[in-house]
Amino acid sequence: MLRARYGRAGLLSLWFIVAATASYAAEREAFTLEDIRSVPYPEALTAAAQSPRIAWVANDQGRRNVWVASAPEFAPRRLTDYLADDGQEISSLAVSRDGANVVYVRGGEHGANWDGGLPINPTSSPQGGKVEIWTVPFAGGAARLIAEGDYPVISPEGSRVAFIKDGQAWIASLRDSAQAKRLFVERGRTDSLQWSPDGSRLAFVSSRESHSFIGIYSSDDKPIVWLDPQVNRDLSPRWSPDGKRVAFIRTAGDGGAVANVVPFPIRTWSIQVVDVSTGQSREAWRSGTKPRDSWPEGFFDWLGSEHVVFLSYQDGWQHLYVVPSSGGAARLLTPGDHMVEDVSLSPDRRRIVFSANAGQTPDDIDRRHLYEVTLDLRAPRALTRGEELEYSPVFIADGTVAFIGASAQRSPRPAVLRQTMASPVWVGGSQLPAQYPLSQLVVPKAVKFAAEDGVIVHAQLFQPKPRGRKGPAVVYLHGGPRRQMMLGWHWMEYYGNHYGLNQYLVSRGFTVLSVNYRLGVGYGYDLNYPADAGENGAAELRDVRAAGRYLQALNTVDTSRVGVYGGSYGGYLTAMALAHDSSLFAAGVDIHGVHDWTLQYDLKDLFARTRYEIPENAQHALDLAWRSSPASAVSTWKSPVLFVHGDDDRNVRFTQTVDLVRRLEGRNVHYETLVLPDETHDIKRFDSELRMNQAAVEFLERHLGRVAQGVDARAR
DSSP states (O other), rough: OOEOOOGOOOOOHHHHHHHHHHHHSSSSSSSOOHHHEEEEEEEEEEEEEESSSEEEEETTTOOOOOOOOTTTTEEEEEEEEOSSSOOOEEEEEETTTTOEEEEEEEEOOTTTTTTSSSOOOOTTOOTTTOOOOOOOOOEEEOOOEEEEOEEEEOTSSSSEEEEEETEEEEEEEEESSEEEOOOOOOSSSEEEEEEEESOOEEEEEOOOOSSSEEEEEEOSSSSOSSSSSSSSEEEEEEETSSSSEEEEEEEEEEEEOOOOOSSOOOOOEEEEEEEEETOOOEEEEEOOOGGGGOOOOOOEEETTTTTTEEEETSSSOEEEEEETOOOOOOSSSSSSSOOOEEEEEESSSSSSEEEEEESSSSSGGGSEEEEESSOOSSOEEEOSSSSEEEEEEOOTTTTEEEEEEEEESSSEEEEEEOSTTTTOOHHHHHHOOOOOOGGGGGOOEEEEEOTTSOOOEEEEEEEEOOOOOOOEEEEEOSSSSOOBBBBBOSSHHHHHHHHHHHHHOOOOOOOOEEOOOTTTSSOOHHSSOOOGGGGGTTTTHHHHHHHHHHHHHHEEEEEEEEEEETTTTTHHHHHHHHHHOTTOOOOOEEEOOOHHHHHHOGGGGGGGSSOOOOTHHHHHHHHHHHHTTOOOGGOOOOSSEEEEEEETTTSTTTTHHHHHHHHHTSSOOEEEEETTOOTTTTTTOOHHHHHHHHHHHHHHHHHHHEEEETEEEEOO
């Protein structure tokens, strides 16, 4: 339920709201919020290793299903029959090597910061939810429940699936309905299951209190083999193509002298390669000790039979590097001022396809295009170019590449690229629902401006049709914060919803500026990891302030009608903007934002006497986190705000909104709340998403106004 509180300012004039609402109704809408989300949103594209078959998850207004297609026509087929808007996500989608079976997980919140493996229940069903592993034949048929569990991996021959249940490894058959069984017993929490190439062994990570080991299970009558166990955290095991070696990441175990917490600690790492038959281990490569050398927790695997490839920021951009498995210097594979994002290996492990914000024009830094690189290529080879976006690439067994593509106006859809620079084969053709407003969507413009400290800020400007008078505007702030909004539909559905909402606001007469503030990806290490941002100083607020002033300088914008909205980290920055700059931002919508860093990450635990030592700068870190929180600045907050939050949020605690609302009570601040019981951070149900979007638009129109039928419709 949407609730409003008006503080000492008094009630809004009811007659004005009714008049404004009637004025809105008199002006015919170009399209609706439902129209712009009428195309199923694809994610999790994957392919079979030995058959030209692909699969993906499509969300059709809350109805999430597995879809498949195969060569040569790549005609799409819906494989599952989940026809309710129940909020149950589909994850861990995989196709067996021979393409015969599809496996997936249904349920949970896998993008969560905590409790991601636990069930969710956004419909408030009395029966609750589950996290279950299912399989269905690629050719079609009824889906079969394998077991409750998570993170399944299909064996190479396609007859078995290993998975995690209650922190331990389990196994089940894909060929019959025999009951799943626990695979082995070990004292840690098992994760990162990896089958050997011949399917005879299973590598895994055993996470323990202060350290973790890489283990190999082969059979019930043989003990688990631990690969070079040390006092470290060993992670990400990867089998060599011949199954004789395992490469993994090694980082330091817990403990040691207590380090200061500001700035961020450096996380050095190394690549270890172990001969499985002898247990002999060698260090193939070790990172440097500069901040940009820290482990980025990204792509890592074998390239060919004698090299290991990985992502690193060591040259200032997130790039691919390759190192001999026998040891040696790392070689840069993807030079240039751009970021490598999605990475896929060919089935023979000789080719890499990746997406990057590189291209022929400066604006491509706000797009994604596909590139290919091998050990023999002197530089990556471009596979796509132009004003559209291509991301999430995967190799198909016949050597072609599948990906998800979009543009500024066309929402994402799967495609197959048969040859370099050729027109892609769009899976399902080009037909769109009649209500989808393709020609009515605007093409955003890439813009740049300087923050007060000289940092250059990248943004996308959405402008409505000329209207003959100055109108309202809004700054949009993405979440993450390590994300980048682009000149088109985003690869993540969460941000696709916001991109569609920005387009809808433009259709209602708003100018929208989507800001890629510091902390986000796409513009190099220094902007991605500034020392004084977030809880360490909130330097990115300068970028938000500069964005508001940029809008005020446009001759189409009324300087008194600039608002701000965003979700998650964008909700945090929305609250910061309203608390510190109410004279600039006249209203805002804060969607599940962080409001007190000391509550979100329990920084007060820096003083917990679990050890004798505490960080020397613990009090400084706590003070800095408080000053970087909206809760510390409510005394200067004047502008009206709408808070939106689901109370099963596992990324930003619901208490963050409860606390800030309590702080605003009794002050001369108008606030409203939209609470979504049992909803999660990702807003799983389409019905919830629609309610949130409608509430946000109505609030912004009511407080910032809209030129409608010659009437300045704004609550005063």
